[in-house]
Amino acid sequence: MPNEPEPDNPQLDLSSLGFGPAWASGPAETVRAGGGRGPRDDRDRAPRRDGPGGPPRGPRRGGDDRPRRDGRRDEGDRGRGRERGFEPRPEPPRLAVSCEFYPDDAKFEALGKAMRDSQVTYELFDVAKLILDKEDRLSVVAKPVAADARLWQSVPDALPFLTEAEAVSHVASRHLAAFFDTVEVEVEAPKGVFQMVGRCPRTGEVLGAPNHHDWTRRLREHHARHFAGMPFDRFKSSVEMVREPEVVAAWVASLAKQLRYAPKDRKEGEPEQLESLDAAKAFLLAHRREAAVRELPWVRFPGRLLPELPAGPLRESALWILEEQRHFPLATANGIRGRLRKEGFHLYRRGSKGITYVCGVRRRCRDERTTFSDAMARILAELDARPGMNAGQLAAKALPEGADDAARKAFAEGLVFLVGQGYVAKLPNGALHAQPVIRNAAEAKAAEAEESSAEQSGAESGEAAGGGEASA
Numbered sequence: 001m002p003n004e005p006e007p008d009n010p011q012l013d014l015s016s017l018g019f020g021p022a023w024a025s026g027p028a029e030t031v032r033a034g035g036g037r038g039p040r041d042d043r044d045r046a047p048r049r050d051g052p053g054g055p056p057r058g059p060r061r062g063g064d065d066r067p068r069r070d071g072r073r074d075e076g077d078r079g080r081g082r083e084r085g086f087e088p089r090p091e092p093p094r095l096a097v098s099c100e101f102y103p104d105d106a107k108f109e110a111l112g113k114a115m116r117d118s119q120v121t122y123e124l125f126d127v128a129k130l131i132l133d134k135e136d137r138l139s140v141v142a143k144p145v146a147a148d149a150r151l152w153q154s155v156p157d158a159l160p161f162l163t164e165a166e167a168v169s170h171v172a173s174r175h176l177a178a179f180f181d182t183v184e185v186e187v188e189a190p191k192g193v194f195q196m197v198g199r200c201p202r203t204g205e206v207l208g209a210p211n212h213h214d215w216t217r218r219l220r221e222h223h224a225r226h227f228a229g230m231p232f233d234r235f236k237s238s239v240e241m242v243r244e245p246e247v248v249a250a251w252v253a254s255l256a257k258q259l260r261y262a263p264k265d266r267k268e269g270e271p272e273q274l275e276s277l278d279a280a281k282a283f284l285l286a287h288r289r290e291a292a293v294r295e296l297p298w299v300r301f302p303g304r305l306l307p308e309l310p311a312g313p314l315r316e317s318a319l320w321i322l323e324e325q326r327h328f329p330l331a332t333a334n335g336i337r338g339r340l341r342k343e344g345f346h347l348y349r350r351g352s353k354g355i356t357y358v359c360g361v362r363r364r365c366r367d368e369r370t371t372f373s374d375a376m377a378r379i380l381a382e383l384d385a386r387p388g389m390n391a392g393q394l395a396a397k398a399l400p401e402g403a404d405d406a407a408r409k410a411f412a413e414g415l416v417f418l419v420g421q422g423y424v425a426k427l428p429n430g431a432l433h434a435q436p437v438i439r440n441a442a443e444a445k446a447a448e449a450e451e452s453s454a455e456q457s458g459a460e461s462g463e464a465a466g467g468g469e470a471s472a
Helices: 075-083 105-118 124-132 164-174 215-226 232-238 245-254 277-287 303-308 313-327 330-335 337-342 374-385 391-398 405-421 441-455 461-466
Strands: 097-103 138-144 151-154 180-186 197-199 206-208 240-242 257-263 293-296 299-302 346-349 356-359 424-426 432-434
Touching (some): 097 105, 097 124, 097 313, 097 330, 105 124, 124 330, 124 356, 138 303, 138 313, 151 164, 164 215, 164 277, 197 245, 206 215, 206 245, 299 303, 303 313, 313 330, 337 346, 374 432, 405 424
Antiparallel strands (some): 138 299, 197 240, 346 356, 424 432
16 A cells, blocks of 8 residues: 655654653653553553563453453453443444554654664554554544445545545535635625524624525535534524624625635636535536545545544544554554564564564574673673663662772663663663573574564454453
């Protein structure tokens, strides 16, 4: 599937992109199912692990509350959730489209730079959750669920629609100036008795009298221009009726002037002016269709446009799938593997059902022939005995009491070297883990298999079955 062109990306400060302290110093954070950021309490409901060098230790007490492979929970799961104070997950809507989420090029470039500079080892699911956390970090690919269905896309802004009529209405309401110049013309004011006029409570614009022949057209035109995402009946019921004589008189006087739409780049045989928005839509379909809308088997659009999708089945489907991925980002994690490899990151996992890790530094395992300085050898020995210590705890163990400045410098330089060369993994919370020692051909083959399995799309399915990275 073709990627969007990568824009030029200046040297950006990561904090300006909203990535926050998950990739910098500070308290560790994660993305919760609702898309917000919060303390890492979701791990309390997932199996505990000893880091990159350790196997899973099983679920926490209280039962297994993981989702099933189909994403739903059985009655026992829901019952346990209610006992713990969790609301049951809502039933999914009838999906009109399927959606896949990929990282926005510019944001991912900044994220990748921060990950490489930090030399921190991250869980693949945490990277996926961070990308999914905010819509402007995403590029969305939408495909119709029905095998023979197609989607329509607004050419000016790339928004997707289920029908051509919806796409044309959107273009006419949001991008009319790209196709027409508006011209005000003098006409005869309407004759008749008008006792009240309707006024939009949000824009303050007077829309006309209910007994005027143009009432319905004006309502629909105003709705399409300002409230395309709101159901028409709801908008119509919100219009307030005003009976003040001066307001009614001002409206009658305003009808002596009306807007006409003059096509830009008019060609021979095309009308000089169009009298209504409906006529402008018909003109777009007849004469500017390729520049206004296009029919596609799938549509790719920026995630920042998700809030602008009009109300309806497509919006409901996209937002529901996004929330499901934020809850358990299996598909997104698998989808970003190739992009991570392209950006020079290395992936590996521990065991057949272990967590997949991502780092800008390639993992290196030791063997019996690998030699290190005395300071580095002490660091590795302490981490082999007590994995998960942070740098301060490790220094207290690896340095002798009363160590001089030279010993402390050797310790610091040794730790930086081991992390930078991939012999030690540094996690976002500061925990350090030594990579395993390869003692025979079987262990070497197993380590190679861990890296190759992490490269494969769908490799996280084993973790899904084992609950490795799923939040309950």
